[in-house]
Amino acid sequence: MEINIVEKKENPLLRRTELIADVGYEAKAPTRQVMRDEISKKLKVSPEVVVIRHIYPFFGDKKIEVVVHIYEKKEDVDKIESKVYTQRMLGKKKEAGEKKEKEEAGEE
16 A cells, blocks of 8 residues: 655644545555554554544545544544544444444344
């Protein structure tokens, strides 16, 4: 997987860096978690402070444009980011756990 940073903008008010990156891949499009880990390695930050906001695939090309927010601290992520984005970053494990809880409670 190849990551090229297209645009980098500092947002001091929200204590974050906003990135637009192009991600090239070989066989299968990478998951949010894989992209998050690779971006955090490239920028040498903790994966906990990286939030992938949007993914825009290019039709017929093995390339994705990704909008990423990188915060200074984990607490900033919890305060500023919507729960939807933070739950997406946790992956399907969280969703499966919620479904189990609903089934045990008798809801559907």
